[in-house]
Amino acid sequence: MVQQTVSTRHYAMVTGRARHVVVTRLGQSALMSAEGTTIIEHAHVYTADAERHEHADGHVVCADGVVVAVGDGPADASWSGRRVNAQGCLVTPGLVNTHHHLYQWVTRGFAVDGTLFEWLTTLYPVWGHLDEDTTRTAATGALATLALSGCTTTTDHHYVFPTGGGDLLAAEVDAARTVGLRFHPTRGSMDLGRSQGGLPPDSVVEDIDTILAASSDAVDRFHDPSPGSMLQVALAPCSPFSVTADLLRASAGLARERGVRLHTHLAETLDEEDYCREHFGSTPVQYMESLGWLGPDVWFAHAVHLDDASIATMAATGTGAAHCPSSNARLGAGIARVRDLRDAGVPVGLGVDGAASNEAASLWEEVRHAVLFARARGGPQALSVRDAVDLATVGGARVLGRQDDIGSLEVGKQADLAVWDLSTLAHVDVADPVAALVLGGPPPLRLLLVRGEAVVSGGALMTVDPDAVAAEVAASSRALLQRAGFVS
Secondary structure, rough: OEEOOOOOOHHHHHHOOOOOEEEOOOOOEEOOOOOOOOEEEEEEEEEEOOOEEEEEEEEEEEOOOOEEEEEEOOOOOOOEEEEEEEEEEEEEOEEEEEEHHHHHHHHHOOOOOOOOOHHHHHHHHHHHOOOHHHHHHHHHHHHHHHHHHEEEEHHHEEOOOOOOOOOHHHHHHHHHHHOEEEEEEEEEOOOOOOOOHOOOOOOHHHHHHHHHHHHHHHHHHHHOOOOOOOOEEEEEEOOOOOOHEEEEHHHHHHHHHHHHEEEEEEOOOHHHHHHHHHHOOOOHHEEEEHOOOOOOEEEEEEEOOHHHHHHHHHHHOOOOOEHHHHHHHHOOOOOOOHHHHHOOOOOEEEEEOOOOOOOOHHHHHHHHHHHHHHHHHHHOOOHHHHHHHHHHHHHHHHHOOOOOOOOOOOOEEEEEEEEEEEEOOHHHHHOHHHHHHOOOOOEEEEEEOOOOOOEEEOOOOOOOOOHHHHHHHHHHHHHHHHOOOHHH
């Protein structure tokens, strides 16, 4: 493989800085300032770029938040900065989580043997007592756990806004800033309560005017469309059985007017398929198509029960999917047709889903489960180990519309990466480092960089105290369950 070294002009373009330029022995120009520079060497590097470049003994250099060099062998000696000898490690892009419900971190372990609808009806009365402090604590716990599983970018689908609960979306944004992850929260919504034939109790739904005003306000306050953004907002009515057609249409119009993306649950269970046929006379994808909810700015969570025509429609329109294998298995929803979706050209990423339906909430585990479940459904060629890593990195970036700045280790992209230690007993003799990551046990995370800043180092969180967060989570969970009458 040919070493890539960023040119001075390119470096100035992506960072706004062009100083301390020297000429390397190869005659290429590069910035060699020690400030904000991390040099990772002697690692197996999987880039996840379009050609799947891989370097058995390679390097990655990050400066001022972006990747400035990646290639074979050690980094040029002229680079100054923090040098990391990553021998025995695998470097990958940071993992991208395309579907989550952070608030659920404080309600794990309920309805563990129930269907999706049974699980939801059990937990809606609890979630109706959420407040700002509970949401911040839950989000901090969930985000910290994601970081420890190699995640550098995550979405969140928050759709429960109890009256008097406070500013729940701002609480999540605050938690993401504290933990240090790149964040794509969605302003979710429900306006179809039980009295109108929906699933959620009337106490947790809002009217359309309130939802649209809050959605517009969320974009105003939080959405940053600039390259390298740490915070981008999407709009996300919850599901076909919890929102009206009017809300779906209006949300699509508002999102496109404001230039943000659209997200919802779709085709998760056979019950949902039956609901759509009974109420709308169509499949879930046909229903969403009739409301203007297909396109490259849309992604659906789960997408388990899709016929060939629905997959073809999603592919033709560029509509993405968030594959959540662990949650789908936990709730008995089924196994998504990931091979068929990818073969058709549908953008597919991975999601841990809510912690109340995936108590582990580990994005690394979704990579492993994606391979195992795809092969259980379609045989040993259904998904390769590198396909799975791509789903969790560049695939997720594509789903979120961020493929130009995250998802692969390429010069000029954001310095979001994970360094996995494969030198331990569980991995040291696995011949293929990528297979060791995907098929072995959870490897120690030696380093996690987000925009070049260490969020995890030596397996330890650098931004929050996990013991303190755990204590806060336990107290918050008990208080929420007491408010809901689940415990005395």
